[in-house]
Amino acid sequence: MTTSTYDLSSTINQKYRYNTKGKTPTQINRELREKGVQGFVIKVSSNKVVMKVLEEHKQSNRECMR
Structure with a gap:
């Protein structure tokens, strides 16, 4: 497993239904990575996840969540 660091000023908060x-949150983060979503889970509710995501990964993550 590789680790990566993000400069927080270059990330956005992105919401996904899940x-x-x-x-x-650790289990959710692992499952989303297996689906191909790039980013880090910061907040979880019963049917939504908020993640820190790089701007360039925004579109590819949306396609992975379909």
């Missing part, structure tokens, strides 16, 4: 019931 069924999160009974899962920890």
Whole structure:
């Protein structure tokens, strides 16, 4: 597993719909990475996830979530 660091000034907050019931943020982050979503989970609710994402990954992440 590779780790990457983001300069927070170059990231945006992006919301995605995702069924999160009974899962920890770490589990959700792992599942989204397996789907191809790039970024880091910062907030979780019952059906939404807020992630820190680089601007250039915004469109590719949307396509992975379809």
